Amino acid sequence: MSTDLAAPALAIDELSVEYLRGGTATTPVREVSLTVAAGECLGVVGESGSGKSQIFLAAMDLLAANAHASGSVRFFGRELLAAPRSVLDAVRGSKLAMVFQDPLSALTPHLKIGVQMAELLVCHRATSWREADAAALAMLRKVGIADPWRRLGQYPHELSGGMRQRVLIGMSLLCEPDLLIADEPTTALDVTVQAQVLELLRAMRRDSCLGIVLISHDFGLVAGLADRIVVLYAGRVVESAPAAQLFACPRHPYTAALMQCSPALTGFAQERMPTLAGQPPNPADRFDGCAFAPRCSNATPRCRVERPLLETVGAAAQLACHNPMST
């Protein structure tokens, strides 16, 4: 149960998440395995219901009461799944931090920004309030908040959305974590503010050896930051590859289709947008074959009966498809 610095920052092995409700089970995450190396930025891309948030909520032991997670989640070699509270307390919030989509609901409305920030250091590091306040002030400055002294004395509702998200990122970095899980950190923000938040994450990575898991539905967003990208569909990893390789040559038909659907600002503006037929699957659905087969242009009868396994292709990529796109 000790920390192994040679191990990957996060190693998720055969993780499944199952919800039981009224006698029926839904499985939003199905046997997912992935690793994040220390200092690496992993992009996790999927549509709603693909299980992208559930994987990391399970890793942080933040699932709802009726959820059951099985498999293994190791943080620098230390098992987190079903770990005792003392182990989780030592890791969560300090070594392994998370930033959520909605910055307003992630902050306590009745506590001043300064108190919420300093509290982290007082709890995790047992520093004095005075030292913690100073660290909070320095962090606000670092995340680019103007007039940080005044902001420390304000409540969350007095800050704009972009400022709140920067405060949250600042909070998550206060204890100098090794890994930051950012779950759609910019979805609620304007594009110009989004660019600022991304720049902040990029700067934090440059300055410290911070590993980042960037969860998003938007390839364009992930493209600017991730070293490697994992694509999820119906709770399973369908493709994973180094970012440049994935964009240059997506192999899974879903990855390729999703990239095409993201409207571009360049090139010929077609009257009709490229689309992907059908609906994203429901986590309650069961599939015999490939979950993407009903929407796939490459599907053959085999795809509907035999589920493709995730296999290693080339040096650093993985793919689960019987009929991948040609290279």
Place this chain on the structure above:
Amino acid sequence: MSEPLLEVKNLRVEFAAARDPLSAEVFAAIDDVSFEIGAGETLGLVGESGSGKSTLARAILRLIPAARGQVLWRGRNLLTMGAQELRSERRNLQLVFQDPLASLDPRMRIGEILGEPLEIFEPSLSATDRQIRIERMLGKVGLAAEFARRFPHEFSGGQCQRIAIARAMMPGPRILICDEAVSSLDVSIQGQIVNLLGDLQRELGMGMLFISHNLGVVRHISRRVLVLFGGSAVELAPRERLFAAAAHPYTRALLAATPGAHPQPLAAPAELLAAEAAPAEQTSGGCVFFDRCIHRAGECRISAPRLEQIAELHFVACHRWRQLPAAAPADEAAAGAALTEFLDDADSAILAPMNRRPQP
């Protein structure tokens, strides 16, 4: 362009500025905005949150009162119309909202939701005729006729948005206003809805005001694009022109900050916008964009620029558009001839970061 269907002239919408309810101080959420929409035309409306996009849509439909200006629908001012006349004209101007599930009554069946506009606007229609119209509309938006018996919660987000569009289309509107109608949908579903709107428009020839913060989607669907900042129109241009040769510093920042579908390092925000967003009331008298503009000069603080025409159908409200470095086209191939005149301006140093190519 043929005779415009809808003309908005110098529209101004005010809200109380101060927390103090006795104060008469007001804040202009929409300030002197004018545009027109022709039959079969789509005008894209973009801007950040708080720029007044939704306020504008609501004021046009008179869901909130306007302080000044006119909304001319086929030459008649909607803003001064009597209640009864307005009610009957509303069938011609319909709205689709962002949240598809929240905009459908959870206790009504789809058939009832779609039938209600007909009961109001065509009360003489028989029950069977109504049923036929409902089924035909469901078919048009790509849903099965038997869905009429189901409830909204039985559908996915994309399907609910199809239903919301069908509801808006039922009275046969001539103008459809879509307020972030695809923003809450998955990427793979967005395209389906955008194409559906395009198909319906081609078939029925309605005009459309398409509000979105997603420039990529706006680029697909719009013929012209209006950029709103702080309640003022800062740029209005045909689509090709806006994406290739945006003239306003805010439009350029917006374009540069939007990630494409492919890896491309984005310009650092500091190079696009000045540091902190300042409250809108601080810029009284000057340009609305003054506090965040990286090209601002003395005159921008003193007087607000008016929209001026700088090319065919291209309007911009900026004192300094002539002094700005040449617009960086998002894509050389797409820029085309529209850009050549702009490229005469040699100094593109400031926009250089936007030009960076994808990393190998």
